[in-house]
Amino acid sequence: MKTPRVAGGFAVWGGLFSAFDCTMVYARQKEDPWNSIIAGAATGGFLKMRQGLRPAGRSALVGGVLLALIEGAGITLNNVISAQQPQPVVIEEAPQVELERSSASSPSWFGGLFGGRREEEKPKLKVEVLESFDSPMPPTFEFR
Secondary structure (H helix, E strand, O other): OOHHHHHHHHHHHHHHHHHHHHHHHHHHOOOOHHHHHHHHHHHHHHHOHHHOHHHHHHHHHHHHHHHHHHHHHHHHHHHHHHHOOOOOOOOOOOOOOOOOOOHHHOOOOOOOOOOOOOOOOOOOOOOOOOOOOOOOOOOOOOOO
């Protein structure tokens, strides 16, 4: 029955990582991948502190490299997904040329003697492609 022990260890690792990550955001006043990388290294080193300085250093290195790989994979995946989004297709309407109708080519039997029906003009729609989306301001982590 190792499940409670593994779950407890994972919970401690997650709590320490979150604490170090939030501390880095507060200290650096930036939200970027370096915070996670440093937090992973600090967590790994802190958890191995009881075994000595050398094992703590190795564990910090492993934690930093592991988080760097995870952050790099996330950035790469975001770049690939954003590059694959299709651009909006804008279809321009061809200019319409009006042809004169003669009474011989009229679709009615009497050649338009009774005022034939008039074709209504369709309103032209204007299509605009937005350059950017209006988005709310991202949150800042400034202490006031």
